[in-house]
Amino acid sequence: MALFQRMSTGKGGHVDVSITECMATHLVQSASAYAYMGAVRGRRSPQNSGLEEIMPCADGYCLPSAQGSQPWETVAALVGEEGLEDDRFATAEGRIAHGLELNQLLVKGLGRWNKEELFHASAERRLLFGMVQDAGDLFNCPQLRVRDFYTTVEHPVAGVAEYPGEMVRLSEGSYQHRRPAPRLGEHNREVYCDLLAAEPRDLVALRRWGAI
Numbered sequence: 285m286a287l288f289q290r291m292s293t294g295k296g297g298h299v300d301v302s303i304t305e306c307m308a309t310h311l312v313q314s315a316s317a318y319a320y321m322g323a324v325r326g327r328r329s330p331q332n333s334g335l336e337e338i339m340p341c342a343d344g345y346c347l348p349s350a351q352g353s354q355p356w357e358t359v360a361a362l363v364g365e366e367g368l369e370d371d372r373f374a375t376a377e378g379r380i381a382h383g384l385e386l387n388q389l390l391v392k393g394l395g396r397w398n399k400e401e402l403f404h405a406s407a408e409r410r411l412l413f414g415m416v417q418d419a420g421d422l423f424n425c426p427q428l429r430v431r432d433f434y435t436t437v438e439h440p441v442a443g444v445a446e447y448p449g450e451m452v453r454l455s456e457g458s459y460q461h462r463r464p465a466p467r468l469g470e471h472n473r474e475v476y477c478d479l480l481a482a483e484p485r486d487l488v489a490l491r492r493w494g495a496i
Contacts, residue, residue, distance in 0.1 A: 336349055336351070339394050346394060350376070353410060356375075357369060363397075402415065437461060439464040
């Protein structure tokens, strides 16, 4: 908006972004619960239903959810554990009241799923199941690979490695890898002599004194 203001009026604006305020804005349910009812949401009980919480699966962790436009029967059929279609779990209130039993059934059912297969199977049923990805999963993520997110960097000491690249792509071009991370003192001459007008002999003296 500040850029639009500059384009429209010729005068820009100062942009002040707070990390804490961004996090507070993200806590939508907690903030509204306090604003309307004065209620402070605490940590969930470890004996909760398991829905909307990280749960173990065959090769890692997933995040099962009952949110979305699909009925509970669709969730139960996807997980595939006998007992989930019991009438006790048919409503949100019932799933809370019988949370411990529901949790046990989910653990058994999800334990037969690989997280990526579960993620795609849930999406086909218009369900919001997530998969927990670690650094290795992200490094081998097909989506990121197709997008050429990682860029190869050759460093004279560290060798060749792949690093995360640009997050935002602009039509006029944006991020480009130009050089690897500098070694200690690699650019001393450029900084001290070219930018600060020091003499080469000054670098010798600084090194002798242990200043650089």
